[in-house]
Amino acid sequence: MKAIIPVAGAGTKLRPHSYTQPKALIPLAGKTVLSIIIDQMLEAGIDEFVFIVGYLGDKIRDYVKAKYPDLKAHYVQQIDRQGIGHAIQITREVVNDDEVMVVLGDTICDYNVKAVVESDCSMLGVRKVDDPREFGVAEIDENGFIDHVVEKPHIPKSNMALVGIYKIKESQQLFQCLESNYMKGLRTHGEYSLTDALDCMLKQGVKFKPFKVETWFDCGRKDTLLESNATLLKKFDAHNTIQHQFENTVIIPPVSIGEGCDIKNSIIGPDVTIGENTRINYSIVRNSIIGSFSNLFDIVLEASIIGSDTGLKGETRTLSIGDNTNIDLG
Template sequence: MKIIVPMAGRGSRLRPHSLTVPKPLIPVAGQPIVHRLVKDIAKVLKQPIEEIAFVLGDPAWFGDDVVTSLEDLAKSLGAKASIYRQDKPLGTGHAIMCAKPSLSGPAVIAYADTLIRAEFDLDPEADSVIWTKQVENPEAYGVVKLNANDEIVELVEKPEIFVSDQAVIGIYYFKDVAVLKGKLQEILDENVMNGGEYQINDGIKRMMADGKIFKTGTVDEWMDCGNKTITIETNQRMLGFLQADGDEQLVASSAKLTNSNIIEPCFIGENVVLNNSSIGPYVSIGNGTVIEDSNIKNSLIQNHTTIRNANLDKAMIGNHVKYDGGFTEISIGDYSVLE
């Protein structure tokens, strides 16, 4: 089994936090988004992963440190890492085709801007499985249309008339991803574009037209990381899941607390210093951060940041920030100083 991860976008909706760190590498509940996504997919697949192919953007943005992080992620799952580049933002289909040498055999394609919780078995009769989530407002999403045999027969974007309540979340399984590669190559050769881009949906629709069987795999939880507000909500939900699972150490043994308390669930990274502060619930704090004389809840704080005299709720603060002030709901990018 292979996992293909297109992640060349810069994450403009999450600025300023994605100005210095690619969005898939921003930590949520203590781990980068793409790391959590790939590990959770591997759990669902329940079979060995032989290769993980990452499609990155400009090397000036996705540099050696990013490549090393992804290689370490693949190694932790017993897989080989393959690194590809998408030089121009030409759509989801184009991004997949940038990994053309890896497009053979069974594979999952997953876009690195969401997190999931799921427990289901892949349908062995299906040529492809499109992962979906039941939603209350399907008119706001791309959804699948099913026939009487619960096979997907159409993809409908933001339907004005009810089609189904199963929203497409951007994760796909293909029994042989080479079939999709062939259809996407046709799309590129014929220059078939939607919105100025080559789309994965156009390749999928051609597979359906050839009679390929598509089924749904419904996830229990689908968490977005698109902007600051939603990312903080995802951090809260993920911390709750991790606390219930009990599989990860959420408070590092090297954290130093003086006259401070932690209201669980929280993630506290290595060498964090807490003085005269109350932290939690639902707070993630990255490595080497110092917090003094502060009360913080429902917030996401990254590495090597210093916070003093703060009363924060629903805040998102980047790396190497110095903050001393009385604001509450704040969003501060890397290397900022507010004193």
């Protein structure tokens, strides 16, 4: 079995951060979105990965090679982004007819990964949502199987949203449906949809079971990214910062602080992730994500995301600032 992880999206909802850093590499609870997904797959026994890269793809390659030097990894370039369906389609030569786990590169969920991987049936991850119109939606029959899926329906017949995790045994039929939809120009909301290909498979008689995820961490928007960071800090029990001896500084867990940080005269936490080699002085930071190699002085930050190589000075703010930025708020 191979894991396919699409990380070619431009991450427009997380700009300015995604201008210089793929959203899959944004720090989250001491890890990155991508490392959490890879670790889940490795723990379930999957050891071969196909990364669909595009915008800032070199950073994905460099990160994976540095973090997972022994990983069997393939990289497929999606030059023209035409949707998730198109992205999966271009992996065909790498996948061949192997079973696949497809996990969208901004999707983190709590679920029994090993049980899904070892299932004798294709499976789709689902979760009940209040408004399913912004998601792919699964309709489930009385026997507990999925009998129809539709992408972002105007009038949903179900409130079970597809979370972006797909275990597919019949990969040959998947690629046949993807290619057929592409040749027909069958687009949904302007893109070639993976959901449409899955529905094509259902019409051909392929059986899909739903599996419910316990928690679905949304990493696509600033507010939900901060919520996910706070929840994951608690989940990973991120109290390792107690061992750090920072001068005249109070640490309020849960907090994750990277290696090489220099923090003085500050209050950090709760719910804060700080990248490596960041300097903070005379500041208060809570419910925020701070990138690596940044410099914060005399500032109060709450509900903020600060990119790497960033300098900030002065006053209280709620900010969303990309990499390589220097701002004096004094």
